[in-house]
């Protein structure tokens with residue numbers, strides 16, 4: 001396969017570092033640019049100071065630099081239509097169009113879509129009017145889930161235990177507009193119970209290839225307590241998931257979703273990530289994401305055998321059916337190290353130490369998220385989620401032991417992390433039996 005001389009990766013998180021890291025191992029990879037990147041991406045490519053949401057700025061840069069392939073990874077530029085803009089200008093770009101991304105940027109659209117196509121999901125109603133939403137919750141049982149329809153940095157979902165809490169949440173979103181225009185509509189839905197999993201699927205619009213199942217840990221506190229975060233740690237593949245269950249998910253969720261997108265005139269090209277909950281009555285879709293998960297990707301990149309550039313090409317050129325995607329016969333995990341106070345207020349600028357020491361073990365790769373270099377080239381914290389310590393091993397237990405050993409070597413003031421990543425998965429024996 002031909003060399004790709006200049007590759008541009010949009011975004012600045014651990015996901016972007018992990019994909020850049022995997023690309024850097026490809027014989028096909030030329031120069032890698034990140035817009036804007038972080039303290040880790042700087043080591044494998046060139047950071048360009050353009051925000052991921054400045055899609056015109058990114059286009060101008062790509063034209064000026066004659067970028068051969070751009071990867072649109074975060075949700076915001078996708079929702080702004082970066083893929084449409086690049087395609088209109090004749091540039092090669094990987095990711096879904098604005099219309100296909102609506103599955104993520106409008107939860108109201110996504111729920112209607114699921115209903116239209118009989119996809120398994122929680123029962124729901126959509127409201128844009130506070131009084132009407134309030135009278136609806138009068139008739140409901142609790143807990144109940146209220147979601148701002150638009151993008152809200154993973155914070156737009158509130159589980160309400162009683163009527164008073166629900167009423168207050170509705171007021172915050174629909175009247176006080178705490179999520180701005182993202183809260184012009186709310187989805188109110190049934191509360192579901194069961195383990196949550198992340199499904200990832202590459203799609204070229206017609207053909208698809210599923211990745212192994214993974215699991216994130218979204219709450220800040222151990223045993224899934226406290227506030228929601230962007231994700232505190234992931235494992236893959238999931239030891240409790242049977243082949244049969246993966247086939248059920250493929251048949252009832254993945255294939256019909258992609259076929260429906262095609263039928264509605266918005267074929268999905270890129271990576272689709274349905275977040276599922278495995279209820280007693282079967283898998284249900286919690287949400288659709290139209291991009292790689294973060295920190296799922298950090299774990300996936302450790303396990304992926306196939307050249308990722310071949311996968312991006314196959315998606316864009318509608319040749320996924322011809323590509324065999326291989327995975328290492330290993331388990332992987334990623335433990336997120338976060339700033340003290342995250343996901344609420346936290347300080348930045350703390351010096352980070354111990355990464356090199358941690359990476360002496362070949363099982364370990366430390367991916368950067370909220371990091372940067374200061375004037376003296378010290379590595380300092382620059383965000384809520386700072387690092388993702390990933391490990392691989394012959395079993396999930398082994399990978400976790402390795403990762404936590406590495407975590408102990410890294411430090412920065414206020415550092416916090418969950419010590420129970422993977423533990424609930426290890427306790428489940430063979431869902432749903």
Ligand code: AMP
Nearest residue numbers: 122145157189190191192218275286287
């Ligand atoms: P979402 O952004 O829609 O994935 O929601 C964020 C988190 O809220 C999920 O990871 C779940 O833990 C929780 N959640 C969302 N919808 C439901 C639901 N219908 N029932 C139970 N928990 C939910």
Ligand code: GLY
Nearest residue numbers: 216231293294295
């Ligand atoms: N892993 C959570 C997310 O990427 O939305």
